[in-house]
Amino acid sequence: MLSGVGEAVKHKLALEDTDTKTQRSVFAVFVEQVQNMIRYSAEKIPSSEMRYGVLTIGHENDDYVVHAGNLVPRSDVVRLREKLDQIRNMDKEELRALHKERLRLGPEEGSKGAGLGFMEIARRASKPIEFEFIDIDDTDDGEHVFFALKASV
Amino acid sequence: MQNLVIPAAARTPAIHFDFSSNHLKVSGESYPEDVTEFYKPVFSALDAYLATLGSGSCRFDFELIYINSSSAKAIMMLMDKLDAAAAANGASVDIHWFYDVEDDTMQELGEEFGEDLESAKFHLEKMKADVR
Numbered sequence: 001m002l003s004g005v006g007e008a009v010k011h012k013l014a015l016e017d018t019d020t021k022t023q024r025s026v027f028a029v030f031v032e033q034v035q036n037m038i039r040y041s042a043e044k045i046p047s048s049e050m051r052y053g054v055l056t057i058g059h060e061n062d063d064y065v066v067h068a069g070n071l072v073p074r075s076d077v078v079r080l081r082e083k084l085d086q087i088r089n090m091d092k093e094e095l096r097a098l099h100k101e102r103l104r105l106g107p108e109e110g111s112k113g114a115g116l117g118f119m120e121i122a123r124r125a126s127k128p129i130e131f132e133f134i135d136i137d138d139t140d141d142g143e144h145v146f147f148a149l150k151a152s153v
Numbered sequence: 154m155q156n157l158v159i160p161a162a163a164r165t166p167a168i169h170f171d172f173s174s175n176h177l178k179v180s181g182e183s184y185p186e187d188v189t190e191f192y193k194p195v196f197s198a199l200d201a202y203l204a205t206l207g208s209g210s211c212r213f214d215f216e217l218i219y220i221n222s223s224s225a226k227a228i229m230m231l232m233d234k235l236d237a238a239a240a241a242n243g244a245s246v247d248i249h250w251f252y253d254v255e256d257d258t259m260q261e262l263g264e265e266f267g268e269d270l271e272s273a274k275f276h277l278e279k280m281k282a283d284v285r
Contacts, residue, residue, distance in 0.1 A: 020255035031184050031221050100265050103229055116222035
């Protein structure tokens with residue numbers, strides 16, 4: 001999945017006359033967002049490992065914005081919020097230090113990756129990342145919530 | 154020892170381990186579907202080679218354009234193996250990290266890795282224009 005779409009994103013960015021660093025950063029954010037969805041989206045095709053999520057790349061003023069959204073278990077919200085709040089309030093130097101520290105640690109509980117994806121997104125972004133957890137199906141105690149993450153580059 | 158040569162693919166870097174000349178190189182982009190699966194044979198080949206290196210010398214070039222967050226872990230493990238070989242038998246290990254001048258993220262990442270090396274020698278260098 002990622003190979004085909006990734007190539008298309010790369011070509012599109014290259015055509016837009018954007019500087020190299022911006023192109024690489026948008027691509028890097030895109031890759032981490034897609035991998036987060038593939039690994040963690042709670043919405044699965046029954047009896048397979050295929051998962052659903054939505055992702056858009058667009059412009060907002062002078063920035064590129066990468067939005068990702070997928071369902072996550074409500075029980076993960078506290079942990080995710082804590083992690084994202086910590087990262088979004090850090091400056092680049094703090095992110096660098098945390099990245100270095102986490103790289104040496106094994107994956108966190110509930111995490112299949114090295115737990116570094118959000119940090120990579122925040123480091124590549126030009127503004128603090130934004131996120132939201134939204135109740136679905138008009139209920140605030142359903143099993144899942146919609147998780148939206150936005151990064152500007 | 155058999156050299157290890159893996160050509161670059163859409164999401165994986167080129168591996169060029171020329172053991173006979175003690176020159177090893179990883180270049181390109183790394184964001185594989187399955188990081189463990191891709192790097193497993195790379196780690197095995199490096200382990201086998203380093204076990205025979207003794208107090209000899211070797212050069213390892215990282216010439217990476219882009220790596221995703223899970224590949225960073227694999228790159229760190231390669232660095233650790235090289236550093237351990239230099240520490241254990243006094244091998245002379247030179248690690249060269251080439252970065253694209255137009256992307257300081259990869260320069261910073263190189264610096265991060267370099268800071269953790271205790272026995273291997275680390276060199277941060279600009280990538281030549283034709284590689285990028």
